[in-house]
Amino acid sequence: MGAAAREAPGDEGKPSGFSLIFIQMYRTLEYLRGITSDDCRRLRSRGIEHTNQLLHRTSLAIDRERLSKRTGISTDRLLEFAHQCTLLEVSGVDRFLPVVRRLGIDSMKTLRAQDAAELHAKIVEAVGLAGAPSRSDVQYWISQATALDIVEEPEETAARRVIT
DSSP: OEEEEEEOTTOTTSOGGGSOEEEEEEOBGGGSTTOOHHHHHHHHTTTOOBHHHHHHHHSSHHHHHHHHHHHOOOHHHHHHHHHHHHHHHSTTTGGGHHHHHHTTOOSHHHHHTSOHHHHHHHHHHHHOTTTSOOHHHHHHHHHHHHHHOOOOOOOOOOOOOOOO
């Protein structure tokens, strides 16, 4: 993982021992499930180094199409990666992401559709009470899923009638 450090606002010019440092963690592309080293190489050749950059370059269908043409990665695969990136944006979910995925939650849409009490119970069953998030954490995840869902879903193509 890469980290970007910067001084706190108002601390410019102060001795380094006195300034507060904010560290912002970005997850490398390899953090995504199912991504290959070839996919990472292709994305990096387009300036995409971490999941946050990938999310912002794949949120809209037109951007996924453009990136697909430039990298050779299918739009469906880019959409799958975008969904994973949005889940990583939910505060606190990253630690439980493998469990959440096993429960069939692979996008903000499926997270948003969950009942907090039921999801919490399933996570407790999977990892045990001591290792599970609190019910309020799970409720918070679901509320964030509404606010952070920025991925545009592909439009359903209507079946065309054949006139004979």
